[in-house]
Amino acid sequence: MTRRRRSSSWSPMEAASSLVALAFLERALAHIFAGWAVKMPVFEVKLVFAAHMHRAIERATQLKSRIHGLCHAVAEEATISQGWQTLLAHVDRSASPAALVTGIYGFLYPRLIEMYRAHVLATDADGDRASLELVRSVLAVIQSERREGLSLASFSDRAAMGKRGREFEELWREREAGKPLALEDALWQPLDRVPAAVRPENSRFCPTGSLGLLPADPLHDPRDIAMLLHKELDEEFTTLELMARNSYEHPEMPWNFHRDMARQASDEARHASMLGRLMRARNVRHGDFEISTASYDGLYEFEPCEKGSRKELVWRMLIRQTFMEGLAVDNLAYDIERRRLAGQTDIVQAFEYILRDEVFHAQSGLRWSREILSRENASLVEARAEAFAYFTARAESAREHFVMENLDEAMAELAVIEQGKAQRGGKRPERPLNRTGRRQAGYTEEDISQIVAWGFARDKSVN
Numbered sequence: 001m002t003r004r005r006r007s008s009s010w011s012p013m014e015a016a017s018s019l020v021a022l023a024f025l026e027r028a029l030a031h032i033f034a035g036w037a038v039k040m041p042v043f044e045v046k047l048v049f050a051a052h053m054h055r056a057i058e059r060a061t062q063l064k065s066r067i068h069g070l071c072h073a074v075a076e077e078a079t080i081s082q083g084w085q086t087l088l089a090h091v092d093r094s095a096s097p098a099a100l101v102t103g104i105y106g107f108l109y110p111r112l113i114e115m116y117r118a119h120v121l122a123t124d125a126d127g128d129r130a131s132l133e134l135v136r137s138v139l140a141v142i143q144s145e146r147r148e149g150l151s152l153a154s155f156s157d158r159a160a161m162g163k164r165g166r167e168f169e170e171l172w173r174e175r176e177a178g179k180p181l182a183l184e185d186a187l188w189q190p191l192d193r194v195p196a197a198v199r200p201e202n203s204r205f206c207p208t209g210s211l212g213l214l215p216a217d218p219l220h221d222p223r224d225i226a227m228l229l230h231k232e233l234d235e236e237f238t239t240l241e242l243m244a245r246n247s248y249e250h251p252e253m254p255w256n257f258h259r260d261m262a263r264q265a266s267d268e269a270r271h272a273s274m275l276g277r278l279m280r281a282r283n284v285r286h287g288d289f290e291i292s293t294a295s296y297d298g299l300y301e302f303e304p305c306e307k308g309s310r311k312e313l314v315w316r317m318l319i320r321q322t323f324m325e326g327l328a329v330d331n332l333a334y335d336i337e338r339r340r341l342a343g344q345t346d347i348v349q350a351f352e353y354i355l356r357d358e359v360f361h362a363q364s365g366l367r368w369s370r371e372i373l374s375r376e377n378a379s380l381v382e383a384r385a386e387a388f389a390y391f392t393a394r395a396e397s398a399r400e401h402f403v404m405e406n407l408d409e410a411m412a413e414l415a416v417i418e419q420g421k422a423q424r425g426g427k428r429p430e431r432p433l434n435r436t437g438r439r440q441a442g443y444t445e446e447d448i449s450q451i452v453a454w455g456f457a458r459d460k461s462v463n
């Protein structure tokens with residue numbers, strides 16, 4: 001059979017407008033996932049959203065480069081109509097997690113798949129070959145994402161599709177209406193603030209102001225090792241959620257900022273899966289101990305920062321990424337060696353992977369904080385000191401309140417700390433500075449001196 005030559009395949013600008021619609025749909029999906037991850041009550045869904053968010057923005061980035069390839073020579077810009085924005089913002093405005101999952105996987109994904117297929121059929125197979133190859137390679141992935149999304153069965157709400165489905169159909173028909181928008185300006189402003197991370201009903205939480213889970217001997221004691229992994233798992237979830245919100249709440253930030261936040265959210269989701277595996281091997285499940293959302297709730301907003309401001313964003317990044325994840329770079333390198341000696345090979349391997357990602361996370365925090373602060377000629381080290389001073393003062397006041405109200409619990413916490421100290425022969429927990437990791441992440445000597453002066457990491461080269 002001879003291949004029928006299409007006489008009516010798309011012109012370059014027609015191909016570009018198909019690609020820009022695809023790129024917008026992918027970018028907008030990433031935006032919706034970013035806003036909703038923290039609001040989903042089931043952990044598994046958060047992990048799926050983070051992974052899909054990252055893939056969607058990466059597909060949008062590849063499509064964007066193809067659009068550039070088709071438009072650059074004639075100095076034209078492919079745009080989308082405002083109707084697209086109205087449609088996608090409507091999905092973001094879903095009334096419940098179930099309605100959202102149905103809207104995304106039951107309504108948007110099938111149309112996205114159709115649009116990709118239409119591109120394959122209608123574009124010029126030679127003229128637009130690079131797009132054709134790209135689109136063919138992503139189709140299978142998107143189909144599997146759709147199946148994965150629909151398998152979150154307890155979340156999809158097909159019954160809700162009746163009225164809502166009709167609204168979607170209406171907006172879908174109107175998607176080409178309204179004024180033209182450039183791809184970079186087509187997202188909408190955040191619809192809400194989410195100061196507390198959502199967790200499954202009946203979760204048991206570490207009380208505010210308590211010291212949280214306190215494994216006395218996390219290196220040798222099986223129960224304490226399980227407790228440490230449990231504690232780390234909460235850090236993965238809360239960081240995933242905070243980074244996703246950083247992206248969602250600041251659509252005006254550059255494209256690459258969103259790629260970095262999405263990559264980190266997806267990295268944290270992989271870390272959560274790895275920790276889950278280590279926990280299952282030790283017969284411990286998430287929720288067996290009290291859970292904590294402090295690394296989201298306590299880093300979401302700060303009194304000295306206007307809500308939703310750039311300053312708030314910088315404080316989140318300075319504390320979580322450049323301070324806490326910087327300490328993780330030190331801690332993990334040290335812990336990996338100790339656990340290697342203790343023969344904990346599965347933990348060693350997981351931590352080795354996690355360490356590699358933490359270096360990137362600290363680097364991303366440094367890069368974007370610097371970028372924002374340099375516009376105001378502000379110093380990163382000073383800004384970190386200011387943020388950290390507020391953060392510790394607030395934690396101390398919560399602690400004081402907890403101790404006054406719960407003297408017995410506070411005494412019990414101190415007893416565990418003493419027990420840990422006795423295990424270490426009376427010494428404080430060791431945390432040698434990981435200079436190589438820190439330099440690779442982009443910490444300056446000034447940054448490193450600050451953390452050493454604060455007493456959080458010991459610089460063996462000078463002591």
Ligand SMILES: [Fe+2]
Pocket residue numbers: 235236239267268271354
């Ligand atoms: Fe992580």
Ligand SMILES: [Fe+2]
Pocket residue numbers: 239268325357358361
């Ligand atoms: Fe991280």
